[in-house]
Amino acid sequence: MTARTPSETARDIPEATVARLPVYLRALTSLSEAGTSTCSSEALAASAGVNSAMLRKDLSYLGSYGTRGVGYDVDYLRYQIAREIGVTQDWPVVIVGIGNLGHALANYSGFRSRGFRTVALLDADPARTGETVAGIDVRPFDDLEGIVAEHGVAIGVIATPAPAAQAVADRMVAAGISSILNFAASVLTVPAGVDVRKVDLSIELQILAYHEQRKAQDQQQEETA
Amino acid sequence: MTARTPSETARDIPEATVARLPVYLRALTSLSEAGTSTCSSEALAASAGVNSAMLRKDLSYLGSYGTRGVGYDVDYLRYQIAREIGVTQDWPVVIVGIGNLGHALANYSGFRSRGFRTVALLDADPARTGETVAGIDVRPFDDLEGIVAEHGVAIGVIATPAPAAQAVADRMVAAGISSILNFAASVLTVPAGVDVRKVDLSIELQILAYHEQRKAQDQQQEETA
DNA sequence: GCCGGTTTGTTCTCTCGTTCACAAACTCCT
DNA sequence: AGGAGTTTGTGAACGAGAGAACAAACCGGC
Numbered sequence: 001m002t003a004r005t006p007s008e009t010a011r012d013i014p015e016a017t018v019a020r021l022p023v024y025l026r027a028l029t030s031l032s033e034a035g036t037s038t039c040s041s042e043a044l045a046a047s048a049g050v051n052s053a054m055l056r057k058d059l060s061y062l063g064s065y066g067t068r069g070v071g072y073d074v075d076y077l078r079y080q081i082a083r084e085i086g087v088t089q090d091w092p093v094v095i096v097g098i099g100n101l102g103h104a105l106a107n108y109s110g111f112r113s114r115g116f117r118t119v120a121l122l123d124a125d126p127a128r129t130g131e132t133v134a135g136i137d138v139r140p141f142d143d144l145e146g147i148v149a150e151h152g153v154a155i156g157v158i159a160t161p162a163p164a165a166q167a168v169a170d171r172m173v174a175a176g177i178s179s180i181l182n183f184a185a186s187v188l189t190v191p192a193g194v195d196v197r198k199v200d201l202s203i204e205l206q207i208l209a210y211h212e213q214r215k216a217q218d219q220q221q222e223e224t225a
Numbered sequence: 226m227t228a229r230t231p232s233e234t235a236r237d238i239p240e241a242t243v244a245r246l247p248v249y250l251r252a253l254t255s256l257s258e259a260g261t262s263t264c265s266s267e268a269l270a271a272s273a274g275v276n277s278a279m280l281r282k283d284l285s286y287l288g289s290y291g292t293r294g295v296g297y298d299v300d301y302l303r304y305q306i307a308r309e310i311g312v313t314q315d316w317p318v319v320i321v322g323i324g325n326l327g328h329a330l331a332n333y334s335g336f337r338s339r340g341f342r343t344v345a346l347l348d349a350d351p352a353r354t355g356e357t358v359a360g361i362d363v364r365p366f367d368d369l370e371g372i373v374a375e376h377g378v379a380i381g382v383i384a385t386p387a388p389a390a391q392a393v394a395d396r397m398v399a400a401g402i403s404s405i406l407n408f409a410a411s412v413l414t415v416p417a418g419v420d421v422r423k424v425d426l427s428i429e430l431q432i433l434a435y436h437e438q439r440k441a442q443d444q445q446q447e448e449t450a
Numbered sequence: 451g452c453c454g455g456t457t458t459g460t461t462c463t464c465t466c467g468t469t470c471a472c473a474a475a476c477t478c479c480t
Numbered sequence: 481a482g483g484a485g486t487t488t489g490t491g492a493a494c495g496a497g498a499g500a501a502c503a504a505a506c507c508g509g510c
Contacts, residue, residue, distance in 0.1 A: 014466075014467070015466090015467095016466080016467060016468090017467090018432055018435050018436075019428075019432055021431070021435070022425075022427070022428040022431040022432065023412070023428065025431070026410065027412075040486090040487065040488090041487075041488070041489095042487085047412070048412060049412040049414070051468075051469070053468080053469060053470070053471090054467090054468065054469075056487095056488065056489060056490085057467095057468085057469095057489080057490080059488095059489090060488090060489055060490070064488085064489070066487080066488055066489080067475085067476065067477095067487085067488075068474070068475040068476050068477095068486080068487050068488040068489075069475065069476035069477055069478095069485085069486050069487050069488075070476065070477070070486080070487070070488085071486095071487065071488080072488090084435070085431050085434055085435045085438070086434045086435055086437065086438030087431055087434055091430075091434050091437070093430070100328060100329040100332040100333065101329045101333070103325060103328075103329065104325040104326045104328065104329040105426070107325040108325065108326070108426060108427075110410060110426060110427040111426070111427060111430065114427045114430075114431065115431070115434065116427070116430055116434075154437050155430065155433055155434070155437060178437065178440060179433040179434075179436060179437045180433075181426075181429055181430060181433060185251065185335060187248070187252075187272070187273060187274040189274070193440070195433055195436045195437070197429050197432060197433060199424060199426070199429060200247075201330070201333060201335060201336070201406075201424070202247070202333075202335040202336060202339045202341070203244070203247040203248065204406055204422050204424060205316075205318070205336065205339075205341055205380065205406060206246070206247040206250070206310050206312055206339065206340070207243055207244055207247065207422060208380055208404040208405075208406060208420055208422060209310055209311045209312055209316050209340065209341075209380070209404075210243050210246070210309070210310045210311055211243075211404060211420045212311065212316070212379050212380060212403065212404045212420070213310070213311030215403060215418070239496075239497075240496090240497095241496080241497060241498090242497095265456090265457065265458090266457075266458070267457085276498075276499065278498080278499055278500070278501090279497090279498060279499075281457090281458065281459065281460090282459080282460080282497095282498085282499095284458090284459090285458085285459055285460070289458085289459070291457080291458055291459080292457085292458075292505085292506060292507090293456080293457050293458040293459080293504070293505040293506050293507095294455080294456050294457050294458075294505065294506035294507055294508095295456085295457070295458085295506065295507070296456095296457065296458080297458090
């Protein structure tokens with residue numbers, strides 16, 4: 001890691017805060033569309049489902065964009081957060097693995113509207129290439145390097161079966177991708193400097209199952225008490 | 226919250242540990258299928274992508290299932306974790322909203338194989354009901370209460386557009402569902418005792434974008450240095 | 451039976467994240 | 481202009497999570 005010079009606005013935003021900024025961004029977009037021009041931290045926090053003190057502290061990492069006694073200007077704050085996250089410009093994205101999930105991702109409108117543009121759909125299965133999904137042609141996986149170079153792609157999405165995920169990740173990293181969103185049920189190992197985020201449907205369900213089971217146990221015990 | 230009697234194995238497993246147990250479970254299943262009968266905490270931790278000390282501490286919350294100087298019996302530990310999570314029996318699940326994502330979820334094989342059974346697909350759009358997805362008929366949303374009562378469903382999945390999500394959650398809770406997995410881009414408010422987990426694709430991408438932007442800034446600064 | 455090597459379970463410490471509480475600062479009304 | 485009422489920004493307390501380090505316990509050989 002390179003040391004940061006003091007001249008740079010040394011934004012050492014905590015990871016937990018970074019994860020909440022998109023939630024605030026969405027809440028602000030909602031408010032803006034509803035015609036609200038100003039809002040308090042209390043109102044915004046409620047809309048985002050968090051504590052208002054936490055919201056204020058989170059926002060304070062970005063700067064002082066509110067006015068005491070008044071609140072925040074919705075559109076101004078919205079822009080500041082978008083700029084901080086980096087979604088004021090469009091990010092080109094590649095999706096690899098056009099199965100059921102890949103289809104859903106390609107058709108997901110939330111990407112386009114929120115600063116992301118799907119520039120290519122790739123699949124290793126020749127039977128799938130040539131197909132058109134969401135207006136984009138599915139191309140062979142071997143086109144990866146060319147597409148990444150051509151569009152300057154930095155973010156890749158893996159929606160392949162688990163056994164293929166690591167190999168896809170390796171090729172992505174070699175091609176120059178440095179951020180990966182992984183939907184495959186597999187632990188990826190990548191070199192330092194590459195970010196991986198995992199979304200795992202069955203893990204989420206298992207966490208719910210654990211809590212559900214505990215609730216059932218508690219209730220059972222209550223009855224015998 | 227009701228006080229817990231000391232007689233119960235007072236499992237106060239930290240949330241962070243609960244979130245990792247499914248990962249360990251998957252790693253153990255892999256090892257078991259590969260024919261490994263015993264493994265050390267070091268090996269299992271590597272397989273799950275975590276620190277070995279953390280793994281041991283996590284497992285210690287469940288009990289003392291290893292043998293010092295030897296390691297863990299793969300199948301035995303696997304069963305213990307599965308039992309703790311509650312995936313030794315099948316959980317009936319309802320999916321609401323059979324759009325692109327709902328299709329993908331219905332077809333996702335990871336549910337069936339990991340202790341979950343999709344008992345119904347529901348959609349409010351009459352044009353979709355009657356369709357068959359993954360061998361299951363899509364039924365009208367109004368059938369929710371009957372299905373929940375009939376199968377004893379405790380877990381519901383919301384894959385609707387964001388504006389419909391809160392109304393669906395309210396109906397689910399009223400029908401008796403107490404755990405919700407929410408894929409809609411919307412903050413749900415539910416009564417105490419109901420668990421909600423959110424999976425939001427665009428938030429994940431935005432978090433990656435933030436880090437990606439920071440990497441770019443760092444590099445730029447390095448060049449001018 | 452005992453000793454060396456190995457691996458778990460646990461304690462301690464440090465860091466990170468969250469919440470509370472309050473001073474600073476702004477608006478509006480008189 | 482001044483005071484009452486709000487609301488932000490932040491310092492401090494508090495709690496949870498992660499990693500290091502070590503004692504307890506087990507196996508195998510002699």
